[in-house]
Amino acid sequence: MNSIDEVQSALDxxxxxxxxxxxxxxxxxxxxxxxxxxxxxxxTGKTExxxxxxxxxxxxxIRLQCYEGLDAASAVYEWNFPAQMIAIRAAxxxxxxxxxxxxxxxxxxxxxxxxxxxxxxRPHEDGAPVLLIDEIDRTDEPFEAFLLEALSDFQVTIPxxxxxxxxxxxxxxxxxxxxxxxxxxxxxxxxxxxxxxxEFEREMDILRARAPEASESLRREIVAFVQHLRRxxxxxxxxxAETIDWAKCLLALDAIELSPQVIADTLGAILKYxxxxxxxxxxxxxxxxxxxxxxxxxx
Numbered sequence: 284m285n286s287i288d289e290v291q292s293a294l295d296x297x298x299x300x301x302x303x304x305x306x307x308x309x310x311x312x313x314x315x316x317x318x319x320x321x322x323x324x325x326x327t328g329k330t331e332x333x334x335x336x337x338x339x340x341x342x343x344x345i346r347l348q349c350y351e352g353l354d355a356a357s358a359v360y361e362w363n364f365p366a367q368m369i370a371i372r373a374a375x376x377x378x379x380x381x382x383x384x385x386x387x388x389x390x391x392x393x394x395x396x397x398x399x400x401x402x403x404x405r406p407h408e409d410g411a412p413v414l415l416i417d418e419i420d421r422t423d424e425p426f427e428a429f430l431l432e433a434l435s436d437f438q439v440t441i442p443x444x445x446x447x448x449x450x451x452x453x454x455x456x457x458x459x460x461x462x463x464x465x466x467x468x469x470x471x472x473x474x475x476x477x478x479x480x481x482e483f484e485r486e487m488d489i490l491r492a493r494a495p496e497a498s499e500s501l502r503r504e505i506v507a508f509v510q511h512l513r514r515x516x517x518x519x520x521x522x523x524a525e526t527i528d529w530a531k532c533l534l535a536l537d538a539i540e541l542s543p544q545v546i547a548d549t550l551g552a553i554l555k556y557x558x559x560x561x562x563x564x565x566x567x568x569x570x571x572x573x574x575x576x577x578x579x580x581x582x
Contacts, residue, residue, distance in 0.1 A: 284313055284339075299328070299335035300488045308476040309336065318434055318455035320470055323478035326522015329458040333415040336454065343412040345453070347399035349421045355429045359439050360401045363394045370394070390443035401439055404449040414453040419469075420462045427466050434472055481523060483510055489523055494530040504541045505530050507575035509553065515563070515571070521553040529553045543569045 284290045290313075291306040301309075309332070312319040321329040337344035347358055367389045374385055397405070403414040416430070433439055434455060438448035457473060459465055481489065486506045490497065497505070505526065513520045521529075529552040538545050546568045554560045563571070 284310060286310070293339040294332070294335050295492070297335040297338045298492045299332060300485060300492055301328075301332070302481075302485060305332075305476055305478065308474050312456075312474050313454065315474075316452055318457060318473040320457045320459070320465075320473035320475045321478050322459045322461055322465075322475070324480065324520065324522060325460045326524040327478045327480060328523055329478050330415065330417055331524075333413055333417075333456045333458075336456070337413040340413070340454075341409050342454065343407050343409065344415060345399050345403050345412050346415045346417060349416065349418045349426075351421055351423070353422050353426055355426065357398060358400045358426070358429075359398050359433075360441060361396050361398065362390070363396050367394050392444075395441075395444070400433060401441075401447065403453040404437065404439055404447050406450050411449070411451040411453045414455045416455065416457045418460060419457050420459040420465055424466060427469050431466075431469050431472065434469075480510075480513060480520075483507070486510070486523065486526060490526065490530055493527045494534065496534055497530050498539065501533065501538070501540060502530070503579055504572075504575065505533070507579050508541060508546070508572055511571045511575045511578075512553070512563070515567075517554070517559045517562070518556045519554070519559065525553040525555075541572055543572065546572065 284293055287303065287306050287310045290310045291301065291303065294301055294306065294309075308319065311317070321332065323329055333346075334344060336342075370389060371385065399414065403412055419427070419430075436448070437452045438446055440446045455473075457469075480486075483506060486509070487502060490502045490506060494502070509521055509526045509529070529549060532549050532552045533541075533545065536545070536549070543565075547564055550560050550563060550568075554563065
């Protein structure tokens with residue numbers, strides 16, 4: 284991808300519609316070999332862009348899903364202890380339990396279970412893989428410090444095997460839903476972009492790409508309703524992922540337009556908390572729908 288326009292076109296071909304600002308930071312990340320840090324609300328397309336880049340470049344996608352308590356060992360490698368125990372018992376049964384030979388055998392690649400970070404450091408036939416470190420904000424500071432070192436040198440150390448360095452640095456994308464602040468030291472290693480909810484026309488473009496079966500009029504009502512819904516005082520506002528899911532649900536129900544009843548029947552596709560659903564049900568859904576249609580008619 285040799286230009287911003289080419290990046291935009293390549294992502295668009297994968298069904299990922301993005302603005303020029305995001306396309307620019309993706310281009311710079313690829314051009315400069317810098318990790319890309321994407322922050323924003325859940326459901327705004329942060330994870331999906333890694334899949335789109337992987338498909339556009341024809342590279343493997345390796346995903347490290349972060350969670351509370353994730354440590355370096357779980358992210359890099361672990362030894363296959365059950366297989367090691369079987370090997371020990373087999374060696375003892377055969378009378379070939381030479382400790383030094385057995386230790387070298389047990390702590391070799393045959394018994395190594397590679398986790399995402401180590402997989403990303405290995406050579407790949409189609410070129411450096413895309414390494415997605417998803418929801419980094421769910422981990423704690425010690426793991427961030429380890430990750431900072433791993434991404435600085437693109438290498439990991441296994442005490443029994445030594446240091447393994449990537450022949451070509453992977454394309455690294457980190458995402459955060461901002462449930463907590465990620466340390467500045469990690470952010471400084473990356474190019475940063477805030478992924479916001481799209482404006483009306485871009486969300487329409489996304490829906491055209493991801494739900495082409497829907498009529499233009501239904502798409503306009505869906506997007507207008509969701510955009511008005513995001514202005515409400517909700518615990519969790521619907522993201523683009525929910526807009527797409529809702530459109531597919533409406534298509535499955537053969538809906539040709541929105542109505543208070545259809546909205547009430549399918550609110551679970553766009554709202555994921557009962558308090559939010561209870562707040563929007565009934566007259567509130569009708570009010571939002573009326574406001575959305577009034578705005579559409581005035582354009």
